[in-house]
Amino acid sequence: MRHEKILQLDPIIHAPTRLAILSLLITVENANFTYLKESTGTTDGNLSTHLTKLEESSYITIEKTFKGKKPQTICAMTEKGKKAFAKYLEQLEQIVQMQQDKT
């Protein structure tokens, strides 16, 4: 039973940086690349890789725009991403519950 739950955890979300990105994006309409970088404490390259992975899974959208003359990358969570994140939290809660029941 416990193993089933672990296997169900979404591998896309189950990585610290991606979990941090989605935890930030779930609370906002959108956030720019700089904010995500500062908040998650990752490098440009690392963050780009994780964002691309999330975009490929359709969990987030990435939009390249201009603010004045400055280019900027805006990330926002999709409905699919919100549902997946909610499900992930639910599963996490279930695991905690199961471990508490065990002890």
Add this chain to the structure above:
Amino acid sequence: MNQDQIQQEISIIKSMIEKTRRETAESGHFLILIGIVSVIGTFAIGMFERFKLNYLDLPVMILMLVINGLIGYFVVARAEKKEKVKTYTKTILYQVWFGCGIAAIMILFLFPLTKVYSFNLVPTLVSIIMGIIIFSAGVIYELRYVQWCSLVWWGGACLMAYIESEYKFLIMVAMIIFGFILPGMIFNKQYKNRSKKNEA
């Protein structure tokens, strides 16, 4: 997945949510600035009435509205320029303020000028709208003290509806101080606290 891993994941989620909360605090500058302009304008209108210079009331009201509109525009534009993250909270707050601003303009100018009601009723009606603005800001940002400040507006609205005095404008001045500038300062205190935590 062991207990430590779960705790680590939960702490990541918590810390990210908390970071965003801190980043998106309202500075309160808008409320403080329009509060100061409104205090000066209301005091001036009160003095004009006291010295029978009523013809200056409308120009001062229009000037006050224009200045406050410009403050709103520049504060929001500046905030958006610096903004790294866009939140639902701010969007809702600005839209509520904008909507109430339109309602206030109609109450201030449209209906009294088209003789739907007398100018005497304007302070009461505007105060009701201001109460809604402050109350919604307090609810949206979960600041109970700011919510309480809306009582100043609604209480003042009742008071002004029944009191007839040439010093009525002083009630309005007090209401602006406790109903605009004070909530602005509460917002600003929270903003500074959160900025400090974010820097740390």
